[in-house]
Amino acid sequence: xxxxxxxxxxxxxxxxxxxxxxxxxxxxxxxxxxxxxxxxxxxxxxxxxxxxxxxxxxxxxxxxxxxxxxxxxxxxxxxxxxxxxxxxxxxxxxxxxxxxxxxxxxxxxxxxxx
Amino acid sequence: xxxxxxxxxxxxxxxxxxxxxxxxxxxxxxxxxxxxxxxxxxxxxxxxxxxxxxxxxxxxxxxxxxxxxxxxxxxxxxxxxxxxxxxxxxxxxxxxxxxxxxxxxxx
Numbered sequence: 001x002x003x004x005x006x007x008x009x010x011x012x013x014x015x016x017x018x019x020x021x022x023x024x025x026x027x028x029x030x031x032x033x034x035x036x037x038x039x040x041x042x043x044x045x046x047x048x049x050x051x052x053x054x055x056x057x058x059x060x061x062x063x064x065x066x067x068x069x070x071x072x073x074x075x076x077x078x079x080x081x082x083x084x085x086x087x088x089x090x091x092x093x094x095x096x097x098x099x100x101x102x103x104x105x106x107x108x109x110x111x112x113x114x
Numbered sequence: 115x116x117x118x119x120x121x122x123x124x125x126x127x128x129x130x131x132x133x134x135x136x137x138x139x140x141x142x143x144x145x146x147x148x149x150x151x152x153x154x155x156x157x158x159x160x161x162x163x164x165x166x167x168x169x170x171x172x173x174x175x176x177x178x179x180x181x182x183x184x185x186x187x188x189x190x191x192x193x194x195x196x197x198x199x200x201x202x203x204x205x206x207x208x209x210x211x212x213x214x215x216x217x218x219x220x221x
Contacts, residue, residue, distance in 0.1 A: 003157070033208065043200065043211035056208050090158065097207045105158040 002027065004093050004106035012112045018079040021109045025072050025093030032074040033103060034066060037088040046089075049074050050097045078111075086113045116141050116205045120212035127191050128220050135186040135215050137175075137201030146204040147184040149175055150211070153197045161186075161199070171195070191219045 005024045013019050025032050033056075034046040045058040049068035066076040072093075078085055088110050092103035117140040127133055139145055149161040162170045164177045164184060175186045184201060196219045201212040 035211075042213040043209075045208045045210065048208060056206060058208070092158075102160045102163075103209065107157055 004104050006091050006106040006109050010110050013081050014114050015081055017081050020075055020077045021089055023074045023091030026104055029093035029095055030072050031094045031097045033092045034076050035090045037090055081113045083113050116210050118201050118203045118210050118212035120201055120215050122215045124216045126218040129193055130190050133188045133191045135199050137184045139182050139203050148202045149186050150200040150202055151197050193219050193221055195219050
């Protein structure tokens, strides 16, 4: 069974631009969560999607948004990029929502904002 | 506020020595806790969860509600245990992670 895939793996953007990251969950998984990982803050929850609906959202500004498609693939978008948005963005999928169910993580997209 | 604290950024031990990675949490309710591990150049993966009371790769973790702790232990460390370890707490349907502890096991 193929694992969680994320594209692109690396991205360099300049301040003020916007970016879209993509996540394809494991086949059959319907819940997708996004996390931001930075050296200073560690792993922070961004949002979770299930059945094309955002079920949970972390404490991030409105510049961070996401969506989920009918095939469970998910995208996250960051508008008006800031230097502080440089991070590794991780996507995780699980069968259904709920942290009790194992979340399988992707390799991440490393975003650098210059 | 819900929080997970891992006080040690780095823990270095020699092969065969006991290991204890500390994790303390703050949660108003019945906590559900996990340990995730990230080996070099690999993805973050679940190591164990407290509800399973399992031992994975020789690691165990016991939930101590009185001390609000969920320390990860292994009696005899192996070189292949070198990795980044994250303690995580389930809060509704999301995970709150600690900042992680890097375990280095020297030969």
